[in-house]
Amino acid sequence: MDGDALTEQETALYDRQIRVWGADAQRRLSKAHVLVGGMKGTVAEVCKNIVLAGVGSLTLVDDSPVTEEALNANFLITPDEKLFAGRSIAEVCCDSLKDFNPMVHVSVEKGDLSSLSTDFFEKFDVIIVSNSSLSTKKAINEKCRKLSKRIAFYSVDCRDSCGEIFVDLQDHSCTKKQVNETFECRLQYPSFAEAIAVPWKNLPKRVSKLFFAMRVIEKFEESEARSSGEISLADLPNVLKLRKELCEAQLFNESQIPDSLLERLLLGKLEFPPVCAIIGGILGQEVIKAISCKGEPIKNFFYFDAMDGKGVIEDISNPNSAS
């Protein structure tokens, strides 16, 4: 590949990972610009992983102040009020991340993710959204899709010991190697709105129950105008009511979304750090795959539940519109 050779410093620092993904991929990483919004534990993990990997730049958006809750699963924050008083989570995390890899430019963008302009998004190759409302996710995803430049969009959330990743790479071409042969592959992704609009009854029988449960919770938060995660067990009766409505509308069996699972998601205001590490690791890997165009990326949802230990990919796309 053309372009600048890696510097001696880069070769030394990235030696072990260049042995995994090659020098080309490393060069592409170093030219990629990533934007993340919603700095909770899972995103802290993702940021750590991609800063270590050596992306070109990382921009953080999260104006919220550092609270006790923010400390829970976020190792980027030193729990010393003197250090974080009066500063946003993004600012505090930015300092820690800069330290991880001096070759990566880490910065903070003030404001709210949903109010940032389409022009602003154009600067980036990858946008990761977390801890955001349903409407924000949809809106940002749509903004990305309107740009002529292809931007990889991800949304990620951990609730209780469950995690969800959504991936929209629009029209993505990559190489994958299998048994010493390299294949070109091309994938068409639906947007978030399109994916969640796929009629449930059309989906294969064994789709992760988490997919449906997350949709119910997300819809509940939206209908009550709550921000993401502002829910508790007290909401269970109303959530069950919403489940019934949604399932009736979708001609879908309610038992596919167990009460116990919804209860767990309602309780899970705090992230479970091991799941943050797992989801953050998988997402970090996906971002690297998308930037390097090497390896087949997830299409288009990933679920992990510590209860059964499975990390499953689900393809939720309308077969008629997606290809």
Add this chain to the structure above:
Amino acid sequence: MASEQQLDAIKGAKVLMVGAGGIGCELLKTLALSGFQDIHIIDMDTIEVSNLNRQFLFRQSHVGQSKAKVARDAVLKFRPHISITAHHANIKSSEFNVDFFKQFDVILNGLDNLGARRHVNRIRLAAGVPLVESGTTGFLGQVAVHVKDITECYECYPKPAPKSYPVCTITNTPSKFVHCIVWAKDLLFAKLFGDKNQDNDLNVRSSDGASSSEHVDDIFERKNDEDTDCYGRRIYDHVFGYNIELALSNDETWKNRTRPKPIYSRDVLSDNQQNGNLDQSCSSGDLASVSAMATLGLKNPQDVWNLAENSNVFLEALKLFFSKREKEIGSLAFDKDDQLAVEFVTAAANIRAASFGIPMHSLFEAKGIAGNIVHAVATTNAVVAGLIVIEAIKLLNKDLENVRMTFCNEHPKRKMLLMPVEPFEPNKSCFVCSTTPLTLEVNASRTKFRDFIEKIVRAKLGMNLPIVMQGTSLLYEVGDDLDEDEIRNYEANLEKVLCKLPSPVIGGTLVTVEDFHQQLSCEINIKQREDFDEEKEPDGMVLIGWLQVPTDTENKTSAQNGESTSGTGTDQAAPLEIAEIGETEVNAVSKKRNFSELSNSSVSHPSCGNDTKCKNKEIAFCTLLLRMAYEMAFFAFLLELRRRAFVGVQLPVAASISSARNQISSLPRSDLSMESG
């Protein structure tokens, strides 16, 4: 988030982490965030630059410092009120004995070598503390749980032997680049710069023709007044030219092979083309920076040099060794961090490769193969660390029904990137966790006791401080507290053949071998056997009951391991193949298993070879496997799954899928589907 009960168990737990490297950094962070408050961490290593891409608790300024201590300090910054005790020490040292292990509720391994894994396995078995074992290579990872008497131990199932290549492949008929690397590193480099008294097959093979071995010895020796340029060219012409011609003279060898091409320096280099500006460089006297690449103006380690460039690097590196590092000659051992050594080995391997029609490789790639470098990324380590903590919490809650072994796949299998597998039972004839005796077939009138100690007790049984008894008579022991008489007696015993020992070890006798530190004892029935196949049974002894994966399979994987370090990276042909076996066989196995049996069953993940130092018939490529122990373990485990699935041994009797489903649905945690059957 964890339940109240889980949180209490976490807060009250005392855990031991072994290893503060790639997995260790992630693990310590996740443990601290998850609420663990009393963590001990042991690691003997210091921080290197190439760690910084993934061991995120370390910074450039920490290079050279203790991993365990820096990791502790870094984590205390975001969790200041927990207790982390750092031990900058070798896990095998005697302070970490069974009593030390007993103070912990669970042991968490983030190790990079087989020897230490085996050692921890034995001590934690003796201490009765559960173990969560882990490992990663590239995008592949694995986590397993070992509980005494309930699950397999780390050593219950076959371990692939360390990678070794038949000596004739290395000296006469290389067919892969890795063969050229082994030749350049273990033979040529060792011959020119290493200990002259060490056996070296370069002598043997070079003397195959008319020349006597004494004559050959002279060839490699630099004559008193010999100019280093002349010396270098003489060595070059001897090993790449003369020796190849000699080999070509044996027509039999080349009947079904491509004939190699002798290469002489005069054909590759014109006389005045020689070399870089030696005198201008490295005036600083910093020996570590001596580099043939630098003096020759070669910059990019990713470039593949042509034959002339390789030849120049070969001669220049050799010259630099004699001019700048003469004091070290005679005592050098190959080290992947020694730039000049890597340059020399790369060039020599490439010239040999050119001679044999094998594609040449870049210094970066050659370094990976020669240094047995395991490729590693932060993401896999983060995922594996998360999985370790989840399993550790189950163990602390005595939730043995739900412990799992988990594989991280690079490509999804049955839609899964993270694939949990039900645990397995202990192997009833495991020499580590059961008391079943082993059997040794040996010719007691020909085999020296020393060979028994080295090849069986140390290499295969992995004992560090062995005591060997026949009946009540002590034949051998190691320790600081021996008096001179004892040492003399034991030394004398080593030179005796087995049947001539003070208490003869002959067919029908029982030998007891113990390691007090590991608190491991095993009994070996001796069975007399006259003859052994030199090729297949090079030890001249066969240990029965000690399982090992068939050699051809190991060769295959290891060779691919070596090659998969080629910069294009993500390919990983071998792991892919492995994962595929994994899926099919795991399927087959899970069909045969009954969920209710889980509480009695176990997880395992067998590891790999032993620390054998093969000095005789084969050239050891031991460290490759030590470093890559984990990948091997993964492979061995899958082989074992396949074996069980096919042979049907040790699997609980299959219950019908529907009854398994019923039981599943009655379990409290069954809100998500468990087994598809």
